[in-house]
Amino acid sequence: FYFFSLPGREQFHGLGSMYCRGAAAVILTYDVNNLQSLIELEDRFLALTDTASTDCIFAIVGNKVDLTNEYALLQETEDENRPEKPVTSCISTKVQKQVYLDDAVALYKKILKYKMLDEKDVPAAEKMCFETSAKTGYKVDYLFETIFDMVVPIILRQQAEGPLQTVEITNYKSAKRTKSGCCA
Numbered sequence: 726f727y728f729f730s731l732p733g734r735e736q737f738h739g740l741g742s743m744y745c746r747g748a749a750a751v752i753l754t755y756d757v758n759n760l761q762s763l764i765e766l767e768d769r770f771l772a773l774t775d776t777a778s779t780d781c782i783f784a785i786v787g788n789k790v791d792l793t794n795e796y797a798l799l800q801e802t803e804d805e806n807r808p809e810k811p812v813t814s815c816i817s818t819k820v821q822k823q824v825y826l827d828d829a830v831a832l833y834k835k836i837l838k839y840k841m842l843d844e845k846d847v848p849a850a851e852k853m854c855f856e857t858s859a860k861t862g863y864k865v866d867y868l869f870e871t872i873f874d875m876v877v878p879i880i881l882r883q884q885a886e887g888p889l890q891t892v893e894i895t896n897y898k899s900a901k902r903t904k905s906g907c908c909a
Contacts, residue, residue: 746776749876750784752868753832757787757856760823765867767832771839778883782875784853786828786868791858793822829854847874 753770756762774783833850837843844850852871857864 734802748777748781750782750872751777752784752786754786754788754870755824755829756789757822757824758789758792760828763824763828763832767835771836774836774840779849780879782848782853782872782879783833784855784868784872785833785836787824787826787829787856788853790822790856790863791819791861794819795822811895826856828855829856 751774753766755766774781830850831905833854834844837850855864855868855870855871859865
C-alpha cells in the first residue's frame, strides 16, 4: 500500500513516484474541511500513479470528519441510541465540511480516465471513496478491510502468473572467490 496525504507533507511530493512503483493499492487522502487539499491532491499526485501496477486499486479518502458538524450530529444520534450513556445537548465547535463524497467520486473518475481504465473493470467509485477520522478511528478499519479484501486476490493472482518482481536475498548464491590477481 502507498498512502499519500497532502496536508503538511508538501516537502515529500518529489518522492511519490518512487514509492508508487508497482503498488497494488494507493490511498489518496485529503482534508474534508479544506477544499484546497483535494485540489492539490489531484494536481500533485495524479501523475504519480503512472508507476503503479496496471491493476492497482485506488482509494480516495477524506480525513478529519471528526471536526465537522455532520460528525457531531452522527455521534449525538449514536449516543441517544445507547441507554448506558447520557445524552449531551452541548455541541462542540465544529466546522462546516468543504469537501463532500461526491467530490471524491469525481476525483476517482478522473483517475480512471487518466489511467484509461474502463469503469466496468474496476471497483465502483462509490465503493472506493471513504470519509474517515484518523483521530477517532471512525471508519478507518472499514477502509483497510475493504482494500485488503480487494488487494489480496490481486497479489495471489500475480504470484500464480509468474515470478515476483523482487529479488529474494535468501536465494542468492555468492560467486566463488578466487585468489587475488587477474589470472589466479
